[in-house]
Amino acid sequence: MTKRMGMTGSVKVVDGLSVVHGIALEDEQGIGALTLGGYVREIAARYGPREAAVIHLDGQVVRWTYDELYARSLQVAKSLIALGTGKGTRVGILMTNRPEFLAGVLGAALAGCVATPISTFFTPSELEVVLKASGVSVLLLERSVLKKDFAEMLAGLEPEVMAAQPGALASRRFPFLRYAAMIDSDEPLGMIETFAAFRRRGAGVAEELVLAASDAVTPADPGILLFSSGSTGKAKGILSAHRGVCLQLWRWPQWYAIRDEVPARTWSANGFFWSGNFACALGGTLSRGGTLVLQRWFDAAEALDLMAKERANMALAWPHQWPQLEAAPNYQDVDLSSLVYVDMHMPIARHPTVNSTWREPGQAYGNTETFTLITVFPSGTPEEVAGKSHGEPTAGSTIKIVDPMTGATMPLGERGEIAVKGATVMLGYLGIPLSDSTDGDGFLRTADGGYVDAQGRLFWEGRLNDIIKTGGANVSPLEIDEVIRAHPDVKVSQTVGVPDELLGELVVSCIVPVEGASPSAEAIRDFAKEKLASYKLPRRILFVAEDDLQTTGSSKIKTAELRKLAAERLAEV
Structure with missing residues (x-):
């Protein structure tokens, strides 16, 4: 095993194999409380009177200090305890970005519950799937979001919501859901209470009881349940530890x-x-x-x-x-x-008024399963250190590259599937045994392709099913699109592989031009030719409308749908 000094310590590279270890977790600096309840208590103690959040809402400006953030979170926790929640109870937070979201998540944590943020982009059918899968017992919701009325949506999914008394739901469709409250309505709707009524429920609960509940949570306990908006299939529940x-x-x-x-x-x-x-x-x-x-x-x-x-x-x-x-x-x-x-x-x-020399830490790799990054180079990392890589492993993490078919570890520098293990990797998918998601050594197989080099840096090349196999060579759409997006007339570029009898797959770049621009396919190819090898150049370029690009809730382009569209367009020619 060889060592290299990384940006935050010694990165270990296993000789001859595609296995890289980050620094030891205990060597990491700048880490505070490791439960979310402890986190809000710590930041409130550090920054009490400072402004934590501000929102311009309905003509009013609402500002919360860190002290107020803690007080509002404590209020939520008291009400949850009064409702009979216990350690591990799941609390749904169906809200946009507003201060009440923060109080809902952090208040749930203080009460020992598992905060379950739910996307406001969900349709009724998606919301039904998530409410069933998550098993939330309490739902704190924002009623009005653009054209959506989530209270009416919930009532439409479960008519008993309208018939039940506040706080008295016994639903056959959602058997664990017992209570719901709206943060933005002064009138209850069936069993759905107002937020004022929710807050009153906790009036008699002592702060000491909340702190005792918070102290009973360990860093290893479930802390957050999120639902991914994957490019295919239904949303997956991903449970992460505090x-x-x-x-x-x-x-x-x-x-x-x-x-x-x-x-x-x-x-x-x-x-x-x-x-x-x-x-x-x-x-x-x-x-x-x-x-x-x-x-x-x-x-x-x-x-x-x-x-x-x-x-x-x-x-x-x-x-x-x-x-x-x-x-x-x-x-x-x-x-x-x-x-x-x-x-x-x-x-x-x-912009004429902006003067920035800062660099975003964009050389990084991660996903919801790793609660964001598991490899990274921080902002300001010199180019000679980072190169074109996607970072080195975070503290306590290990990256290995395996053969997608056999799971065998690849020799150093060779391409394969990225597998990860570390302190931020999820506890598991809802309803799926962890052993079905990890290999025999406890690594999560990501279905992403890439390789690691002798310096311990990861090079991510996209989803394995997105990597294009053309004429016997593997081509990364990420590399092609990075070049094409630099063209001044290109707004969006997404490259896909389309089945081809001769080459196996044809490299096809689907481009949304900048408004008012009319670039030609030849101009795009000539531009790309300066930086891409000939076999990586798109054989065909399709100009599409932005509406043609189907996206997930987190605005990732659905490449499977785009691949189908490109094949149809080419067949018409």
Whole structure:
């Protein structure tokens, strides 16, 4: 075994094999409480009077300090205990990004419950699946989200909701659900109470009882239940331990290189019910005493105004949202000079008032099953160290590359399937024995392809079923799209493999042009030819509308559907 000094310690590479170990967990710095109840108590003790969150809501501006965040979370915990919840009881949090989401999740943790954030993008049928699978006993919901009425949706799924008295549901469809309350309505709906009524339930519960419940939770206990929005099939329930979630919350400000003298004021409109935004936004902000600038859902013009008014210095957005911000009618007039933690190569960094030299820690790899990153190079890592890799293992983590068919560990440098093990890996999928998800050595097989090099760096090449096998060679769509997206006339590029009798698969790039641009296929190929080997060049280029790209709830393009569309388009020619 050889060692190399990584960014945070010694990375160990097993000689001759594709196995890389991160530094020992006990050697990691900057980690605090390892339960979510302990986390909110610690940040409140550290940053009490500082502003933790702000939201502009219905013409009002609501600001919570860290002390208020703890007090509101404590209030939720008291009411949950009064309802009879116990250690491990699952509490559904069906809300957009608003302060009550934070109090709901952290309050559930203080009470010893398992917080279960639920996506507000779900349709009635998806919500039914998740409520059944999660087994939530208490549901705290936001009734009105855009055109959706989740109270009516719940009543439509289970008519007994309308007939039952508040707090007295006995549902055959959702046999574990006993109670529901709305945070944004002054009138109950059947058995669904108002939030005011929910809070009154906990009036007689002592804080000491909540703290005793919080202290009874261990880092190994289940802490968060999330549902992935995978590219195929139904949402999967992914259960994570308190330790894994809290480790990531403490790590993100380190990965972001947040300076103590410039705490993050983070604008975010992407759902906290996804592990990425939960860990990046909440951890990157609250763990260092920053402020969450909340937006319930993404609206580009409103987001820009919000960033300016609240002097946000960090902006977290998905790739497709940057062009929407640029296209907003107020983009040229808004003052974004407060932005510091925005990648210097992101579109918003071109704004005339922005002057950023910061780099996002984009050389990283992870998923919901690892509660975000399991390999990373922090912001500011020199290019000669990071190269084009996707980082080195996090503390306490091990990465290995295996043969997708046999599971045998691959020789160092050879491609295969990425398998992971570590402190942030999930406790398991709901309804599936952990042994069915891991190999004999306890590694989670990710179905992602890649390799590791002699420096202990991971190179991720995309989903195994997305890697294109053309003319006997393996081609990574990620590499092709990284090149094509740099063309000034390209808004979105997604490359797929389409079955071909001669080559096995044809490399086809599906491109959404920038509005008003009309690039030719030849121009795109000539542009890509400068950086891609000939066998990696797309044989065909299809120009598609953005509406043609079906996406998951977390805005990942459904490549299987796109592959089918591309095959149909080519067959028409």
